[in-house]
Amino acid sequence: QKEVEQDPGPLSVPEGAIVSLNCTYSNSAFQYFMWYRQYSRKGPELLMYTYSSGNKEDGRFTAQVDKSSKYISLFIRDSQPSDSATYLCAATSGAQKLVFGQGTRLTINP
Amino acid sequence: NAGVMQNPRHLVRRRGQEARLRCSPMKGHSHVYWYRQLPEEGLKFMVYLQKENIIDESGMPKERFSAEFPKEGPSILRIQQVVRGDSAAYFCASSPTLTYEQYFGPGTRLTVT
Numbered sequence: 001q002k003e004v005e006q007d008p009g010p011l012s013v014p015e016g017a018i019v020s021l022n023c024t025y026s027n028s029a030f031q032y033f034m035w036y037r038q039y040s041r042k043g044p045e046l047l048m049y050t051y052s053s054g055n056k057e058d059g060r061f062t063a064q065v066d067k068s069s070k071y072i073s074l075f076i077r078d079s080q081p082s083d084s085a086t087y088l089c090a091a092t093s094g095a096q097k098l099v100f101g102q103g104t105r106l107t108i109n110p
Numbered sequence: 111n112a113g114v115m116q117n118p119r120h121l122v123r124r125r126g127q128e129a130r131l132r133c134s135p136m137k138g139h140s141h142v143y144w145y146r147q148l149p150e151e152g153l154k155f156m157v158y159l160q161k162e163n164i165i166d167e168s169g170m171p172k173e174r175f176s177a178e179f180p181k182e183g184p185s186i187l188r189i190q191q192v193v194r195g196d197s198a199a200y201f202c203a204s205s206p207t208l209t210y211e212q213y214f215g216p217g218t219r220l221t222v223t
Contacts, residue, residue: 006152032210043114043201043214044153088152092210096166097143097155 003027004091006101015110019076023089023101026070030091033065034098035074038086047087048074079108112137114204114215115184122221123192131187131218135204142185143212144177147199159185192222 006023013019021035032051036044048063050056056063064073072089084107090098115134123129135142140161145153155169159179170177174192179185189196199219203212 004152008150034210036214041219043216046211046213049210090153094210096158097169098145098153098210098212099155100145100152102150102152 001026002101003030003099004089004101006089006104008102008104010105010107012107012109013079015079015081015108017079017108019074019079019083019106019108021074021076021087021089021104021106023072024070025072025091025099027091027093027099028070029093030099031094032092033063033072034090034092035061035063036088036090036100038088038103040085044088081108081110084108114139114202114213116200116202116215116218118218119216120219120221122223124223125193126191129189129192129196129220131189131200131202131220133185133187133202133204133215135185135202136206136213139204139206139213141205141207141209142179143203143205144185144187145201145203145214147201147217149198153201156187189220192220194222196220197222 004025034049035047038044053067060077062075086103088103089101144156147153157177158166174190199217201217203214
């Protein structure tokens with residue numbers, strides 16, 4: 001079993017829709033959770049990070065962690081074509097190696 | 111402030127040759143991490159280094175792979191006697207301290223023919 005599971009998609013939604021991206025994890029020691037965005041042939045870009053359970057909002061993006069169910073979510077409001085990318089969730093118990101999900105390929109259609 | 115720099119961006123090697131991948135962390139960052147991304151897979155941790163020290167190499171294959179981060183100069187990931195299965199994108203990340211906020215470079219895409 002992978003420590004972080006993520007549906008690879010692809011996921012295609014119309015412009016303006018609310019996008020929900022999700023991951024589950026199995027390691028109870030994970031305390032820090034990140035979302036990265038990766039455009040094709042580029043390096044991952046840190047979008048958001050949260051510590052333990054709770055919500056964090058940044059503009060159109062909201063990250064949510066539910067440690068009781070080991071569930072990580074990223075919501076994108078008013079989605080734009082420029083949001084089309086692969087979104088990677090990641091988790092770590094400390095501050096060294098990040099454990100990544102497989103990534104979800106998202107396409108926003110104009 | 112320049113981001114994490116990696117070179118070369120693309121590298122083609124024949125089976126049996128050596129591949130050397132370089133990573134210059136962001137200015138002020140003294141922690142370097144290497145990850146590998148195989149086609150259709152997420153990133154997998156390989157090694158974590160500080161200047162002149164390997165801190166965690168639990169993700170490194172036992173043979174043919176080595177990494178260093180000298181006092182001066184970039185971090186180097188070296189793959190000896192490459193095989194087709196080494197073809198992947200190799201990403202370097204850096205952070206200013208021991209933190210989960212890791213910033214990634216553009217990657218080196220290695221193709222073994």
